[in-house]
Amino acid sequence: DEAGDEVLVPALTFVASATAIVYINAVPVFVDVDAETYNISPAAMEKAITKRTRAVVLVHNGGYPANMDRIRALAKKHQLKIIEDSAHAHGSSWKGVKVGALGDLGTFSFQMGKTLASGEGGIILTNNSDLAEKAFSMHHNGRQAGRPFYEFHRIGSNLRMTEWQGAILNAQFKRFGKQIRHREKNATYLAQGLREIKGLRPIKRDPRVTSWGFYYWNFHYIPEDFEGVSRDRFLEAAQAEGLPVGVGAHGAPIYNNPVFQNMKSIAGRRVDYSRTHCAQAERLFAREAVCISHTAFLGPRADMDKLLAGFRKIRRHAAALKK
Ligand SMILES: Cc1ncc(COP(=O)(O)O)c(C=O)c1O
Structure with missing residues (x-):
């Protein structure tokens, strides 16, 4: 107002x-x-x-x-x-x-x-x-x-x-519903497989989420259950295997950006974002958040099996990654 x-x-x-x-x-x-x-x-x-x-x-x-x-x-x-x-x-x-x-x-x-x-x-x-x-x-x-x-x-x-x-956008609506369902089917299959890999955990699906269209698919990496290998080390290994995995949840808490850290006032009100700390956001960003881009989910189920095989391989070598 x-x-x-x-x-x-x-x-x-x-x-x-x-x-x-x-x-x-x-x-x-x-x-x-x-x-x-x-x-x-x-x-x-x-x-x-x-x-x-x-x-x-x-x-x-x-x-x-x-x-x-x-x-x-x-x-x-x-x-x-x-x-x-x-x-x-x-x-x-x-x-x-x-x-x-x-x-x-x-x-x-x-x-x-x-x-x-x-x-x-x-x-x-x-x-x-x-x-x-x-x-x-x-x-x-x-x-x-x-x-x-x-x-x-x-x-x-x-x-x-x-x-x-x-016009370009309009044309995409014809295939959009099908694509959403296809991605979700693949993601559900991937989630099942991930549950069997210690240290990787898909988001617990709330039954009220009746459709999950995604730009990137967030899941969790639990370092303690992965021989203590850090999330960043896990990402390095995954990327070396050619797996399209990145930091999840859009990266760092946004108040950490210079635009907010350097901001002194808004509409005459003093602000000081250097004192803002959101504990979960900071912990998740540093240790746990991982995601896979939507583009990885448009192919056949075999692509999900390749992802799972890559993750299993990394899990088998977790102790070596720790070194
Ligand atoms: C959560 C969120 N909000 C807003 C935007 C901005 O969208 P646009 O670049 O189309 O302005 C993005 C872009 O990625 C986003 O991820």
Whole structure:
């Protein structure tokens, strides 16, 4: 509502989830994540709510839906707006409803790495006509639908996607459902196999996650169960085997970036992110978070067997890796 209002955002995400908040002169408040799902922790969220909290930008990290039951209950209790940053989550559903349609606004990215891609671009979903008008206006230099072309109502920008890109995107919808199901089938098979490898642990699937579309597939690496081999050493070995594995959950907690560490104030309010620490996010990033890109899941099941064979090989040689 006002400059200096607070907006909650998870510590593990892409920087844009938080910089978007600063763009509108609101103050991002970083919230720790749930150790199992890598998503914003509802318990930590509740602790972070103050009189000035107006909204939460939640992220379905790696496409795995955040706990929308608890988040929606909290939002209702504290009158918060919910913005679902669904940039990783095209096609995911919570209790049968697609993410992006569970809050007040849902945003998706079509940047070139995503499962629906048009080079650059994105979409905002809402069923609130006021918000839809504002979003239209913001992306169209502050114009207002139905008003003259050279009449401007707010500070916006040119954020329009070209029709050419739209056409490329549109064509992808024909195969999109099939691709989501194919990836998920492969991921489910991979998860079964990973459960048999000590030290590798897929996310425990909540039955309310009725579809898991993912940009990258997060899972857990448990060093203590892998002869004490560090996550980074495990990644090195996996990459040497040609396995497309990387640091999961989008890497380091975003408040550690210079943009936030060097920030002194927002809308006249002093901020000091050098004192921000989210214990789970920092631990997961340093020790446990691993992921596989969506591109690895579009092939045949045999590709999953190759991944599993590679992981088993590394597990067999874990003691040697420790040295
Ligand atoms: C969680 C998240 N939010 C927002 C974005 C930004 O999307 P775009 O680059 O399309 O603006 C990304 C991009 O990867 C993302 O991962």
